[in-house]
Amino acid sequence: xxxxxxILHLDLDAFFAAVEQRDKPSLRGRPVVVGGIGPRGVVSxxxxxxxxxxxxxxxxxxxxxxxxxxxxxxxxxxxAAYRKTSAVVMSLLREVSSxxxxxSVDEAYVDLAAGEQRDLSADGVRLLGEELLERIxxxxxxxxxxxxxxxxxxxxxIGSDLEKPRGLVVVAPGRELDVLAPLNVRALxxxxxxxxxxLRTFGVETVEQLRRLALPDLVSIFGEAHGNxxxxxxxxxxxxxxxxxxxxxxxxxxxTFETDVADRARLESEIARLAEGVPAxxxxxxxxxxxxxxxxxxxxxxADPLGHAAARHRPGGxxxxxxxxxxxxxxxxxRPAADRRGGVRTHHARPGRAGPGAGRARSRRARxxxxxxxxxxxxxxxxxxxxxxxxxxxADRRRRRARRARCRLGVGSGRGRVTVRFEGPLxxxxxxxxxxxxxxxxxxxxxxxxxxxxxx
DNA sequence: TCTGGGGTCCTAGGACCC
DNA sequence: TCTGGGGTCCTAGGACCC
Numbered sequence: 001x002x003x004x005x006x007i008l009h010l011d012l013d014a015f016f017a018a019v020e021q022r023d024k025p026s027l028r029g030r031p032v033v034v035g036g037i038g039p040r041g042v043v044s045x046x047x048x049x050x051x052x053x054x055x056x057x058x059x060x061x062x063x064x065x066x067x068x069x070x071x072x073x074x075x076x077x078x079x080a081a082y083r084k085t086s087a088v089v090m091s092l093l094r095e096v097s098s099x100x101x102x103x104s105v106d107e108a109y110v111d112l113a114a115g116e117q118r119d120l121s122a123d124g125v126r127l128l129g130e131e132l133l134e135r136i137x138x139x140x141x142x143x144x145x146x147x148x149x150x151x152x153x154x155x156x157x158i159g160s161d162l163e164k165p166r167g168l169v170v171v172a173p174g175r176e177l178d179v180l181a182p183l184n185v186r187a188l189x190x191x192x193x194x195x196x197x198x199l200r201t202f203g204v205e206t207v208e209q210l211r212r213l214a215l216p217d218l219v220s221i222f223g224e225a226h227g228n229x230x231x232x233x234x235x236x237x238x239x240x241x242x243x244x245x246x247x248x249x250x251x252x253x254x255x256t257f258e259t260d261v262a263d264r265a266r267l268e269s270e271i272a273r274l275a276e277g278v279p280a281x282x283x284x285x286x287x288x289x290x291x292x293x294x295x296x297x298x299x300x301x302x303a304d305p306l307g308h309a310a311a312r313h314r315p316g317g318x319x320x321x322x323x324x325x326x327x328x329x330x331x332x333x334x335r336p337a338a339d340r341r342g343g344v345r346t347h348h349a350r351p352g353r354a355g356p357g358a359g360r361a362r363s364r365r366a367r368x369x370x371x372x373x374x375x376x377x378x379x380x381x382x383x384x385x386x387x388x389x390x391x392x393x394x395a396d397r398r399r400r401r402a403r404r405a406r407c408r409l410g411v412g413s414g415r416g417r418v419t420v421r422f423e424g425p426l427x428x429x430x431x432x433x434x435x436x437x438x439x440x441x442x443x444x445x446x447x448x449x450x451x452x453x454x455x456x
Numbered sequence: 457t458c459t460g461g462g463g464t465c466c467t468a469g470g471a472c473c474c
Numbered sequence: 475t476c477t478g479g480g481g482t483c484c485t486a487g488g489a490c491c492c
Binding site: 035036038039040041042043044058059060061062063190223224225226246255256 | 457458459460461464465466467
C-alpha cells in the first residue's frame, strides 16, 4: 500500500453495449444485450437499460430474454469494433503515464507515480481523473468510464466500481479500511461464489466480519495461500505493482456444442478440429513459435486406453485406493453419456527450455507442484496469493455433482503434449480414453534471435 | 437444454529419489 | 530389510477473473 493515491483503475461502463449504442443510434435508450445468442449463449454485457430488467453478464441469454421486454436488442458482438475503441482509450491512458497495465479490453491500471512529478494529493488526482474521463468521452464518441484512484490496485478497483456509471472515487490514504469494512466479501478480488458460500457458513458476509477471523482459522479453512490472501485483503494489504506487460502462459480453444454429443467418433473429430487451431493461436500470442512456423497439424492418438489415469483423479476419487473393488468398478463404468463442450489447451508450452525471453518467463512462473506442503510459502495478496480453493463442503460436492451431470468434456495439458480427457456421468460400460495431441512444434529449439511477438 | 470462451493461479496426491 | 522423512516432478481438479 502506497502513502499516496497513485494507482488509477479505469473501467469502461457496459462497454460492448455502449459501443453498439454509439454506432447504432436506434439502440440508444433501449435495452441492449451483447453475448452468445445461440441456445446456450451467455450474456457478456447488458446495457444499463437492460440491467434495469435484471439482465446481467454471465447470465444465460435465454434467461435475459425472459426478463427483458420486447424490443430488446440481442447482439452477437463486433469484437473488431470493441478492440478499436479500446485502443483509443488505452492510448489516452498512456498519455497520462508510461506505466499502464491493460487487464482486459475494457479495463486497465495506471501508475500515476511513474515518470514525471505530479500533484498526488487527493485533490490533485481527482482533477486528473476528472479530465481523463472527459477526454475519454470526447474521443470515443461519448463512451463513459469509471475510475478509482487509491493507494493500491485493490482499492482502486473497488473505487472504480462504487459509483458506476461515470463515477470517480478517490480513496484517500488512511480511509482504506473504512471503505472496505461495509462491503460484501465478494467485492474482494479472488472471493468468488465458493469462497463466499464457505465464509457464510461461518457467519461472515462483510469485509468487517472477515477481519475478525484469525489467520490460523482462515488458513485451516482455505489453505495456505488463499487463507493468507483473505487475511491480507480484509486489511487492505496489497502491494502489487502496476506491470506493463503480462506474459501469456497458456492458450486454449473450447466450444460448446449446440446439442450434447454422445457419439465418440464425432467427439474425437471435433477435438481434432479444435486442436488444429492451437499451434496457430500459440504463434499469434507469441508463445513458442519455432522455425518457419510450419508444421504438421496435431494428431490424436490413444494414450491410455484403459483410462486408469483419468479414473484415478476423478472428482470424488481423491484418496481412492487402486486396489479397492469400487475403484475397479468405477474404471469399468467410466464413459460419458454425452458431452456438451469440447476443448484443447496447451500451457507451460516450453517448460525447462532455454531461449530468448524464456529466462524471465521461467523465473516468474510458479512451477506447478514444486512446493513443499510443510514449508510455508511466502504468499501475498499480491501477484497471486489470494486465489485458491475451498475444500470439500456441501456446496462444493453439490457443484461437483452438477459438473458431472452436465457431461463436461474436460481438457488437460502436459509437457509438450496436449491431453484430452473425457468426463461424464459414471454410467454405462466402456473405458475413458485419454488422447495425446502430438504437436511437433513443441519440441525444436527456438532460433537464437527469436523474440515474442506483442500480444494483440 | 440454465450457466460461453478466454485465461490465471493454487493444491492434493502419486511416483520416484535420496 | 524396514521405515520414514523430505524433496522434486507431474497430473488432475478446482476457484476465480473478465
